[in-house]
Amino acid sequence: xxxxxxxxxxxxxxxxxxxxxxxxxxxxxxxxxxxxxxxxxxxxxxxxxxxxxxxxxxxxxxxxxxxxxxxxxxxxxxxxxxxxxxxxxxxxxxxxxxxxxxxxxxxxxxxxxxxxxxxxxxxxxxxxxxxxxxxxxxxxxxxxxxxxxxxxxxxxxxxxxxxxxxxxxxxxxxxxxxxxxxxxxxxxxxxxxxxxxxxxxxxxxxxxxxxxxxxxxxxxxxxxxxxxxxxxxxxxxxxxxxxxxxxxxxxxxxxxxxxxxxxxxxxxxxxxxxxxxxx
Amino acid sequence: xxxxxxxxxxxxxxxxxxxxxxxxxxxxxxxxxxxxxxxxxxxxxxxxxxxxxxxxxxxxxxxxxxxxxxxxxxxxxxxxxxxxxxxxxxxxxxxxxxxxxxxxxxxxxxxxxxxxxxxxxxxxxxxxxxxxxxxxxxxxxxxxxxxxxxxxxxxxxxxxxxxxxxxxxxxxxxxxxxxxxxxxxxxxxxxxxxxxxxxxxxxxxxxxxxxxxxxxxxxxxxxxxxxxxxxxxxxxxxxxxxxxxxxxxxxxxxxxxxxxxxxxxxxxxxxxxxxxxxx
Numbered sequence: 001x002x003x004x005x006x007x008x009x010x011x012x013x014x015x016x017x018x019x020x021x022x023x024x025x026x027x028x029x030x031x032x033x034x035x036x037x038x039x040x041x042x043x044x045x046x047x048x049x050x051x052x053x054x055x056x057x058x059x060x061x062x063x064x065x066x067x068x069x070x071x072x073x074x075x076x077x078x079x080x081x082x083x084x085x086x087x088x089x090x091x092x093x094x095x096x097x098x099x100x101x102x103x104x105x106x107x108x109x110x111x112x113x114x115x116x117x118x119x120x121x122x123x124x125x126x127x128x129x130x131x132x133x134x135x136x137x138x139x140x141x142x143x144x145x146x147x148x149x150x151x152x153x154x155x156x157x158x159x160x161x162x163x164x165x166x167x168x169x170x171x172x173x174x175x176x177x178x179x180x181x182x183x184x185x186x187x188x189x190x191x192x193x194x195x196x197x198x199x200x201x202x203x204x205x206x207x208x209x210x211x212x213x214x215x216x217x218x219x220x221x222x223x224x225x226x227x228x229x230x231x232x233x234x235x236x237x238x239x240x241x242x243x244x245x246x247x248x249x250x251x252x253x254x255x256x257x258x259x260x261x262x263x264x265x266x267x268x269x270x271x272x273x274x275x276x277x278x279x
Numbered sequence: 280x281x282x283x284x285x286x287x288x289x290x291x292x293x294x295x296x297x298x299x300x301x302x303x304x305x306x307x308x309x310x311x312x313x314x315x316x317x318x319x320x321x322x323x324x325x326x327x328x329x330x331x332x333x334x335x336x337x338x339x340x341x342x343x344x345x346x347x348x349x350x351x352x353x354x355x356x357x358x359x360x361x362x363x364x365x366x367x368x369x370x371x372x373x374x375x376x377x378x379x380x381x382x383x384x385x386x387x388x389x390x391x392x393x394x395x396x397x398x399x400x401x402x403x404x405x406x407x408x409x410x411x412x413x414x415x416x417x418x419x420x421x422x423x424x425x426x427x428x429x430x431x432x433x434x435x436x437x438x439x440x441x442x443x444x445x446x447x448x449x450x451x452x453x454x455x456x457x458x459x460x461x462x463x464x465x466x467x468x469x470x471x472x473x474x475x476x477x478x479x480x481x482x483x484x485x486x487x488x489x490x491x492x493x494x495x496x497x498x499x500x501x502x503x504x505x506x507x508x509x510x511x512x513x514x515x516x517x518x519x520x521x522x523x524x525x526x527x528x529x530x531x532x533x534x535x536x537x538x539x540x541x542x543x544x545x546x547x548x549x550x551x552x553x554x555x556x557x558x
Contacts, residue, residue: 071543121492141490170490183478184491188498191470194530196553198523199462205556211420211449212463213400215501219467222494224557227550231543238538244477245535249528251473256524259517264350264510271506274472277479277488278503 004061005030006054006076008041010124011093012067013132016046018165021134031057033072041129055083063089063157070094071232077107084111089154091116095181095229096237097145097174113151116158119143119177120167125224138166145174182240187248189230190241192223283340284309285333285355287320289403290372291346292411295325297444300413310336312351320408334362342368342436349373350511356386363390368433370395374460374508375516376424376453392430395437398422398456399446404503417445424453461519466527468509469520471502 001024005012008030019025030047031054032038041047051057058064058080066076073094084090090111094100097117104115122140124131142162146155159169172180199208234241251270258266280303284291287309298304309326310333311317320326330336337343337359345355352373363369369390373379376396383394401419403410421441425434438448451459478487513520530549537545 121490123492123494140492143490180483180487180490183481184487184495188474188495190534191474191531192498193550193553194527194534195467195470196556197549198527198530200552200556202462204459208459208463209556211400211422211459213402213419215402215504216463216467218497218500219471220553220557221497223550223553225494225550225554227547227554230550231546234534234538234546235541235543238541242535242538245531245538248473248477249531249535251477252470252524252528252531255469255473255513256521256528259513259521259524262514262517264514267510267513268506270476271472271502271504271509273479274475274499274502275504275506277475277484278499 001025001063002061003028004051004057004064005047006032006057006064006066006080007068007072008032008037008047008129009067010127010129010131010136011120011122012065013041013044013046013129014122014134014136015065015067015093015120015165017132017134018137019161022164024161024164029057029061037129044129044132046129046132054079058083058085058088060085061088063091063161066090066092066094069226069229069232070096070100070236071228073100074103074107077104081108081111087114089114089116089157091118091158093118093120094236095119095185095233097177099236101145101147101174113149114154116150116154117145117147117174118158118162119145119181120162123225125221127226127229135166137162140167142167142169143177144169144171145177146171147174178237178240182237182244186233186237186241187244189222189225190234190245191248192220193230196220196223280304280342281340282307283330283336283343284326285311285336285343285345285359286347286351287311287316287326287408288346289406289408289410289415290399290401291344292320292323292325292408293401293413293415294344294346294372294399294444296411296413297416298440301443303440303443308336308340316408323408323411325408325411333358337362337364337367339364340367342370342440345369345371345373348505348508348511349375349379349515350507352379353382353386356383360387360390366393368393368395368436370397370437372397372399373515374398374464374512376456378515380424380426380453392428393433395429395433396424396426396453397437397441398424398460399441402504404500406505406508414445416441419446421446421448422456423448423450424456425450426453457516457519461516461523465512465516465520466523468501468504469513469524470527471499472509475499475502
């Protein structure tokens with residue numbers, strides 16, 4: 001099997017390494033708009049060949065994995081569409097699914113039926129090909145979000161590969177996916193970024209960060225994620241995320257009132273609801 | 280040295296265990312309003328004797344450690360004040376300092392000069408005497424916030440004990456302490472509680488929690504903290520916390536606008552400021 005990897009970062013690189021370790025891939029050709037990352041991917045043996053464009057990368061590939069920030073997906077789909085082999089399967093790992101599917105439907109033409117949208121629930125605080133790891137997906141979840149037109153054979157092929165690299169596979173609709181991850185991933189990232197940015201803007205920021213304890217470091221770990229990747233996610237999933245954020249701001253307004261009025265009953269009731277859910 | 284431990288939870292219990300391990304204490308008498316915790320503290324060997332009241336606990340003690348949620352501190356100070364030995368030193372571990380000092384000044388009378396306000400930056404996601412650990416404070420920070428009237432001898436005694444159990448000691452004013460920890464501890468706890476409470480209120484909560492990845496679990500770990508302890512902290516430090524929360528809500532309002540208008544430039548700028556601060 002010849003894999004074209006578009007985007008040689010943490011997730012794409014780890015997928016290629018894991019497939020190679022599982023003996024599922026004969027050759028990996030890579031493309032990335034960042035030439036240093038591409039060169040490093042060759043040095044690290046993650047890819048066998050570097051292509052000079054996404055179009056070139058896909059020409060003889062059986063499987064095309066798009067592993068770029070979701071904001072780039074549309075341009076990539078448009079570029080590769082005319083160059084796909086007749087039976088090639090295209091898949092992605094974007095953190096949002098409905099927007100990617102809309103773009104794929106528009107750009108891929110007949111090949112849309114071989115586009116398998118997906119999202120592995122795995123990551124690291126550090127991005128980049130340097131951190132690619134063949135074991136990244138072990139015991140993680142892969143969310144598969146095929147639509148009515150998606151060919152069953154293509155879905156099975158992609159899901160089988162994710163199982164091969166260690167994932168449990170769960171299917172859901174793109175809308176379900178986007179609602180769930182707006183709440184448990186996109187909003188927490190936004191809040192962590194916002195809190196750290198707020199402290200960073202303080203004249204006393206250095207001292208504040210130096211005095212922060214373990215709880216703060218756990219809470220803000222995800223704020224070390226890629227700004228480009230996450231701003232793309234926020235915009236691509238703006239429907240669901242905007243709703244969650246609005247709800248969150250309403251709740252924070254209620255908590256502000258409770259603090260200002262020394263209303264410990266409201267505070268304890270909200271905090272207990274949270275703690276109870278984690279128990 | 281005879282230690283009176285008022286509040287036999289994670290922090291107080293760990294302090295008593297660590298002092299005992301360091302050979303710094305001859306006897307520990309404990310009191311807690313929760314009788315089960317008190318009984319368990321005897322069973323676990325954390326305290327040698329249980330007192331029937333805070334007053335009784337302090338009668339022959341050289342050092343009184345108040346390790347309860349800060350909302351209880353005032354009543355405890357009032358109760359113990361008439362029963363303190365002439366040279367007894369009183370200290371605490373409250374997460375807010377200005378409010379505790381105001382209460383101590385009012386309740387302790389002449390003994391206020393032997394009240395050493397402090398705050399160890401250490402904790403666990405699980406509270407309670409069961410999790411008390413003699414090594415909890417190793418390589419952690421202890422913030423000492425004496426005021427002008429605090430006797431230097433009392434400050435040195437308390438700081439020396441915290442060094443003995445493994446802490447680095449840093450002094451700051453109570454106001455400085457409260458401002459710093461509003462930003463790096465109290466606000467993150469509030470946000471984590473709020474996010475988890477929001478998801479818990481969703482009809483699809485079970486599924487959402489089940490699909491959450493490692494980033495979510497890191498982010499929300501502190502929402503498993505004690506609701507009573509943290510609602511006390513929020514109210515005790517409401518001045519500084521309310522300011523931080525208001526700033527945070529303003530920033531979230533700006534991010535909401537950016538999401539709704541697909542303004543990736545603003546999103547990336549805020550996210551990059553955060554990531555840069557963590558690098």
